[in-house]
Amino acid sequence: MDVLDEPWSFAVNRGLITISGGRAWGGEAADFADEDLLELWSVTLGDLLEEIDETGVLDEPLGELGELSAEIADALIGQLYDALDGAWVEIDDLRAKAREAGAEGPELVFLLALFATAFRDLAAELAHLGAVEFVPGDHDVVAAEDLLATPLNTVSGRGLAGSDAWSDASGRPWDHENGDRMRLTPLGRHGLRAYLMECGALAPLLGEYAEADADALLQGLLGYSPEETRQEVEGWLKHRSGADAAVGLLDACAGDGPDIAARRAVVQPVLAVLDDSRALRVLRKAADSDVEGCRQVAAAALGARPEADAYAYAARAEQARLWLFIDGLSLFIGAQEDEELLLGFQENPNVAPEALEQRVDDLWRVEHPATAQVLAELGESLRDVDKRLAKRIRTAANKARSRR
Numbered sequence: 001m002d003v004l005d006e007p008w009s010f011a012v013n014r015g016l017i018t019i020s021g022g023r024a025w026g027g028e029a030a031d032f033a034d035e036d037l038l039e040l041w042s043v044t045l046g047d048l049l050e051e052i053d054e055t056g057v058l059d060e061p062l063g064e065l066g067e068l069s070a071e072i073a074d075a076l077i078g079q080l081y082d083a084l085d086g087a088w089v090e091i092d093d094l095r096a097k098a099r100e101a102g103a104e105g106p107e108l109v110f111l112l113a114l115f116a117t118a119f120r121d122l123a124a125e126l127a128h129l130g131a132v133e134f135v136p137g138d139h140d141v142v143a144a145e146d147l148l149a150t151p152l153n154t155v156s157g158r159g160l161a162g163s164d165a166w167s168d169a170s171g172r173p174w175d176h177e178n179g180d181r182m183r184l185t186p187l188g189r190h191g192l193r194a195y196l197m198e199c200g201a202l203a204p205l206l207g208e209y210a211e212a213d214a215d216a217l218l219q220g221l222l223g224y225s226p227e228e229t230r231q232e233v234e235g236w237l238k239h240r241s242g243a244d245a246a247v248g249l250l251d252a253c254a255g256d257g258p259d260i261a262a263r264r265a266v267v268q269p270v271l272a273v274l275d276d277s278r279a280l281r282v283l284r285k286a287a288d289s290d291v292e293g294c295r296q297v298a299a300a301a302l303g304a305r306p307e308a309d310a311y312a313y314a315a316r317a318e319q320a321r322l323w324l325f326i327d328g329l330s331l332f333i334g335a336q337e338d339e340e341l342l343l344g345f346q347e348n349p350n351v352a353p354e355a356l357e358q359r360v361d362d363l364w365r366v367e368h369p370a371t372a373q374v375l376a377e378l379g380e381s382l383r384d385v386d387k388r389l390a391k392r393i394r395t396a397a398n399k400a401r402s403r404r
Helices: 002-013 034-055 064-082 091-100 105-128 150-156 186-198 214-221 226-237 242-252 258-271 277-287 294-303 308-312 314-332 338-346 353-363 371-381 387-403
Strands: 017-020 023-026 132-135 181-184
Touching: 002 017, 034 064, 034 105, 034 186, 064 105, 064 181, 064 186, 091 105, 105 132, 105 181, 181 186, 214 226, 214 242, 214 258, 226 242, 226 258, 242 258, 242 277, 242 294, 258 294, 258 314, 277 294, 294 314, 314 353, 314 371, 353 387, 371 387
Parallel strands: none
Antiparallel strands: 017 023, 132 181
16 A cells, blocks of 8 residues: 555664564564654655755656755755744745846746755655644745756747746746745754764754853854854853853964864954943953963954944954964965965955055064965965065065064
């Protein structure tokens, strides 16, 4: 009986049923505590996601088209996890982004057809396991076998099979009031996080660092978006006083090595929200100390405040920002590609790219152990971007070497 095929296979493969001698009975895994049942469900979801990653979500294996649907499904899974709790991922938003990306004509029609089909098939698969809530839109989607004919049909002017269902008078496909949408359930977020972490991906779970120490918090924030950082920091601060938070954060920023430099790269947004008097006293004491790392992050935090501290620490804050600029780029030293160093520079919040030319003559004076090497590699990475600036940076690197 077809209706029993899927649950029967699931039960057998998971040890819920044992078969021997033509008879079946409850297997060793028949009794579950709550955690065991949740683990079973998470493994089942992981197996489904792994299968989707390999073969796509289309009903039929359609070669490269199936591979493309797998890439789309993978991107959708990432968007589902990145969405805030309760937020919908909508096919309408994806259509708008496709148009903004410059796709047009037959290419746009084909992409939207494939996206719509992959979106609905993925949503149906995940909803079957209770991982998402799925609300279908008011349009049809292209059958998987019809997608193969889509490029030829659109080029020849025949359009998509059944295209009247998705095109308005302007010829733009699927401009309907309501499109498909889905959102993770709490159960789905738990299972998807387990799968992503097993794949080695960063999968932040908001609130997981609420009672962690400052070292773990700063390490964890490396994988967070600005909004996720804000929410995580707010929860973390509720579990400790401002002074204790400041002490822990500054202690986590002292020392050498890439792990410590990475913490310093994300600590500023956390320090920026500390505003009680005891926490500020801790920052001032650290800014006046001789502890490398602590001194710079504290001075930069005080210099960014819109009050008396900003004026009192202005000069030290500028020096601290330059030090943290070198410190942040030191994470990319030895990168395989120059583009990685250049990207790290462009995303560094302490020195804007357009201000580099004005400050390059000051950078070689920065007393950071990586100054000379950072400037040398940055100069090389900028050769094809701005030859004149690249030469000035390499000259600054030579000055830094001679100063040692």
